[in-house]
Amino acid sequence: LAKTTQPISMDSYEGQEVNITCSHNNIATNDYITWYQQFPSQGPRFIIQGYKTKVTNEVASLFIPADRKSSTLSLPRVSLSDTAVYYCLVGDTFGGKLIFGQGTELSVKP
């Protein structure tokens, strides 16, 4: 399972775009990249998943360069309610296990 590295914490202000980058240098061919969000005392919530290039959904975008050794989660126009811990995970499609790294604690200020 590929190990991931993310910044421990980030600060932002309401209305700004936030980009959180995750490094996964030893990502394997079958690995997908998935991001989860977790609020205190709650289970993680799926945000977005991708394999390569760019993926966009109603809450975020995920940018993955050609070498796939990193990925960037982009949150447009954050609000106070986006304050949470964001986890980047890498694993193969049918492997099942998700190994969580340290995550990035995002703090959005008014």
Place this chain on the structure above:
Amino acid sequence: GAVVSQHPSWVICKSGTSVKIECRSLDFQATTMFWYRQFPKQSLMLMATSNEGSKATYEQGVEKDKFLINHASLTLSTLTVTSAHPEDSSFYICSARIAGETYEQYFGPGTRLTVT
């Protein structure tokens, strides 16, 4: 869709007793469920993988005789913490993967265990 519930949401027990935590997939069948433990200000730590109808696979360092996992049906997995001690106090979270589908896991809301 894809809702996972846990029961109880919080529990307090005395040292030496056992406590059971249930994880249910409410609107889908889950051949595989996972159990995690999370201490304050730390990340989730995978404890074990639970497969319906077979023995759970425990991660290195997790005592299988202390953390009993049963996955008797496609919608229910249970974690029993036996002879609980204060150091077992933690936030326990389960997740489930839809049978036949790929990578996405759906997480339960977690169970806060406090051992006094």
